[in-house]
Amino acid sequence: xxxxxxxxxxxxxxxxxxxxxxxxxxxxxxxxxxxxxxxxxxxxxxxxxxxxxxxxxxxxxxxxxxxxxxxxxxxxxxxxxxxxxxxxxxxxxxxxxxxxxxxxxxxxxxxxxxxxxxxxxxxxxxxxxxxxxxxxxxxxxxxxxxxxxxxxxxxxxxxxxxxxxxxxxxxxxxxxxxxxxxxxxxxxxxxxxxxxxxxxxxxxxxxxxxxxxxxxxxxxxxxxxxxxxxxxxxxxxxxxxxxxxxxxxxxxxxxxxxxxxxxxxxxxxxxxxxxxxxxxxxxxxxxxxxxxxxxxxxxxxxxxxxxxxxxxxxxxxxxxxxxxxxxxxxxxxxxxxxxxxxxxxxxxxxxxxxxxxxxxxxxxxxxxxxxxxxxxxxxxxxxxxxxxxxxxxxxxxxxx
Amino acid sequence: xxxxxxxxxxxxxxxxxxxxxxxxxxxxxxxxxxxxxxxxxxxxxxxxxxxxxxxxxxxxxxxxxxxxxxxxxxxxxxxxxxxxxxxxxxxxxxxxxxxxxxxxxxxxxxxxxxxxxxxxxxxxxxxxxxxxxxxxxxxxxxxxxxxxxxxxxxxxxxxxxxxxxxxxxxxxxxxxxxxxxxxxxxxxxxxxxxxxxxxxxxxxxxxxxxxxxxxxxxxxxxxxxxxxxxxxxxxxxxxxxxxxxxxxxxxxxxxxxxxxxxxxxxxxxxxxxxxxxxxxxxxxxx
Ligand SMILES: Cc1ncc(C[n+]2csc(CCOP(=O)(O)OP(=O)(O)O)c2C)c(N)n1
Ligand code: SF4
Ligand SMILES: [Mg+2]
Numbered sequence: 001x002x003x004x005x006x007x008x009x010x011x012x013x014x015x016x017x018x019x020x021x022x023x024x025x026x027x028x029x030x031x032x033x034x035x036x037x038x039x040x041x042x043x044x045x046x047x048x049x050x051x052x053x054x055x056x057x058x059x060x061x062x063x064x065x066x067x068x069x070x071x072x073x074x075x076x077x078x079x080x081x082x083x084x085x086x087x088x089x090x091x092x093x094x095x096x097x098x099x100x101x102x103x104x105x106x107x108x109x110x111x112x113x114x115x116x117x118x119x120x121x122x123x124x125x126x127x128x129x130x131x132x133x134x135x136x137x138x139x140x141x142x143x144x145x146x147x148x149x150x151x152x153x154x155x156x157x158x159x160x161x162x163x164x165x166x167x168x169x170x171x172x173x174x175x176x177x178x179x180x181x182x183x184x185x186x187x188x189x190x191x192x193x194x195x196x197x198x199x200x201x202x203x204x205x206x207x208x209x210x211x212x213x214x215x216x217x218x219x220x221x222x223x224x225x226x227x228x229x230x231x232x233x234x235x236x237x238x239x240x241x242x243x244x245x246x247x248x249x250x251x252x253x254x255x256x257x258x259x260x261x262x263x264x265x266x267x268x269x270x271x272x273x274x275x276x277x278x279x280x281x282x283x284x285x286x287x288x289x290x291x292x293x294x295x296x297x298x299x300x301x302x303x304x305x306x307x308x309x310x311x312x313x314x315x316x317x318x319x320x321x322x323x324x325x326x327x328x329x330x331x332x333x334x335x336x337x338x339x340x341x342x343x344x345x346x347x348x349x350x351x352x353x354x355x356x357x358x359x360x361x362x363x364x365x366x367x368x369x370x371x372x373x374x375x376x377x378x379x380x381x382x383x384x385x386x387x388x389x390x391x392x393x394x395x396x397x398x399x400x
Numbered sequence: 401x402x403x404x405x406x407x408x409x410x411x412x413x414x415x416x417x418x419x420x421x422x423x424x425x426x427x428x429x430x431x432x433x434x435x436x437x438x439x440x441x442x443x444x445x446x447x448x449x450x451x452x453x454x455x456x457x458x459x460x461x462x463x464x465x466x467x468x469x470x471x472x473x474x475x476x477x478x479x480x481x482x483x484x485x486x487x488x489x490x491x492x493x494x495x496x497x498x499x500x501x502x503x504x505x506x507x508x509x510x511x512x513x514x515x516x517x518x519x520x521x522x523x524x525x526x527x528x529x530x531x532x533x534x535x536x537x538x539x540x541x542x543x544x545x546x547x548x549x550x551x552x553x554x555x556x557x558x559x560x561x562x563x564x565x566x567x568x569x570x571x572x573x574x575x576x577x578x579x580x581x582x583x584x585x586x587x588x589x590x591x592x593x594x595x596x597x598x599x600x601x602x603x604x605x606x607x608x609x610x611x612x613x614x615x616x617x618x619x620x621x622x623x624x625x626x627x628x629x630x631x632x633x634x635x636x637x638x639x640x641x642x643x644x645x646x647x648x649x650x651x652x653x654x655x656x657x658x659x660x661x662x663x664x665x666x667x668x669x670x671x672x673x674x675x676x677x678x679x680x681x682x683x684x685x686x
């Protein structure tokens with residue numbers, strides 16, 4: 001950070017502003033952009049120190065664009081790693097050494113990197129991963145499908161889910177702010193549905209690009225950075241407790257609990273910087289509720305509009321965060337629901353499982369897992385409408 | 401230099417264990433000429449170790465830590481194995497992350513420290529077993545060499561997966577019977593030092609740790625060359641006395657035996673490394 005007159009500037013020369021100002025108050029201008037381009041715009045305003053990349057469709061373009069920011073001086077360290085396993089370890093090294101970090105991956109890349117995610121959480125690294133969800137092998141698919149998210153739910157990372165490019169932009173900025181809180185300090189994974197968001201253009205409101213988040217201060221972290229600049233001089237990250245005795249078992253256990261507790265402590269910060277863990281859409285009186293995430297939520301909103309034409313009142317509860325799970329928000333939002341549909345972009349219904357778990361004995365609504373599409377299928381709102389009309393015993397005539 | 405992080409608040413000194421006070425007062429900081437000759441007098445950076453009694457890895461650790469030219473700004477990245485149990489006892493900032501990703505983590509640390517502290521020398525060293533370096537982590541090891549990362553990689557080759565109970569590794573010699581090779585190893589020992597040369601390392605050594613002075617020399621050379629030129633690699637024989645059935649006072653003899661055959665001293669120095677080494681000799685640092 002350098003002081004220039006009254007203003008603080010980051011190393012790229014941008015004026016440092018409060019996160020609240022950047023997220024909520026700064027004037028915004030409308031642009032027409034893809035989700036990948038929006039990643040660049042968010043990183044540009046985030047005083048990012050380091051990013052490591054590896055090609056995989058559909059996230060490659062976002063990673064290329066972060067590379068352009070490095071050339072332009074907005075990002076300090078950038079290179080292509082050898083594989084997603086290597087990349088996620090390299091970015092961990094960057095984070096341990098005190099950098100604000102972001103990386104991106106998709107599908108098979110996520111699974112190749114898997115061993116790293118609990119290590120990030122256990123080492124309390126506030127790394128941000130933008131996950132552009134795509135199918136996982138086998139058979140090979142590069143198409144949108146979010147099965148990979150189910151593997152990440154218990155890694156100790158926060159998992160957020162953006163519906164569109166605008167939300168992705170805001171979530172990337174908020175992601176750094178929340179993940180780096182000293183009492184949180186765990187990784188954040190921002191998910192979007194690959195292609196639907198990464199490769200399509202939509203209008204997005206952006207603040208000016210000469211302002212940026214305050215730089216990351218590693219000396220506020222709950223564990224010292226690995227830089228030989230902060231006591232204690234004798235410091236091993238992670239805390240290696242692999243001894244065969246009861247104290248080490250108890251230490252490991254309490255550490256695991258603490259990582260989960262840290263995610264819980266993120267709730268008030270998420271409310272502050274994202275507004276809410278959920279978003280509600282449609283007639284609040286409606287007792288037909290579609291609970292979904294990301295593109296599934298977008299299509300559900302469209303389905304609610306179509307259902308209105310059929311004389312059926314329905315509404316959407318969109319989950320912005322899966323970890324922490326918006327338990328109370330969801331229970332409150334479906335209080336009067338008679339039936340809950342869970343549209344998803346995968347074959348297993350991981351979101352339905354989550355919803356059943358948290359609504360068990362908290363809702364009398366019937367929970368219907370579906371409709372589901374996968375392997376690259378789109379989710380036309382009509383298939384949601386059809387499921388709802390079928391459930392109501394109504395004639396399905398406008399849906400083809 | 402970051403010696404300050406070892407300074408103890410005067411008001412708290414009475415509550416601090418003597419071995420921690422010794423780190424501030426009796427360890428050699430800020431002196432690139434430190435070396436194994438200090439061992440009997442100076443406070444060591446290794447408090448104790450949790451290896452088997454007489455394990456040659458413990459000697460290697462002591463010699464290496466005594467030889468670091470810049471301990472106050474040195475970071476060591478480790479991997480899973482017998483060595484990792486020693487790391488909580490090392491008075492430096494160290495990392496244990498996963499089994500086999502040590503050169504990737506070290507890459508991120510080195511590059512970030514260069515970005516955060518452009519005016520300071522921060523040495524980053526990797527120290528891991530043969531399984532970690534040559535088998536499961538080979539990709540990360542070699543890729544860091546290809547990328548010319550300014551890191552020193554040290555492999556403790558005990559020719560076995562010791563920590564998991566004695567399984568065959570890539571550096572086990574052909575024919576040796578270990579677990580998972582019940583008929584004897586079917587293929588030759590991996591010549592990792594040669595791979596390191598072919599992959600772009602500028603200073604490469606193969607030897608045992610039987611001679612403390614020699615360890616000091618090669619560690620210093622490797623660190624200086626990594627600082628200024630690119631990757632360096634040290635391949636040390638640190639026999640697993642437990643798995644080859646030796647007594648705790650047999651380690652040194654075993655190494656001396658092998659000094660005459662497969663761990664005969666071998667050194668490779670690239671032309672750029674020659675220059676650095678010559679310069680450091682002139683400065684009296686080697
Ligand atoms: C991904 C993964 N696979 C396997 C292991 C089990 N493991 C832990 S230590 C070790 C052996 C280490 O061997 P080496 O690197 O040669 O070190 P040594 O113990 O011989 O010093 C193995 C196989 C692990 N921890 N993680
Ligand atoms: S098992 Fe072998 S390598 Fe490990 S500490 Fe014991 S003697 Fe050393
Ligand atoms: Mg070994």
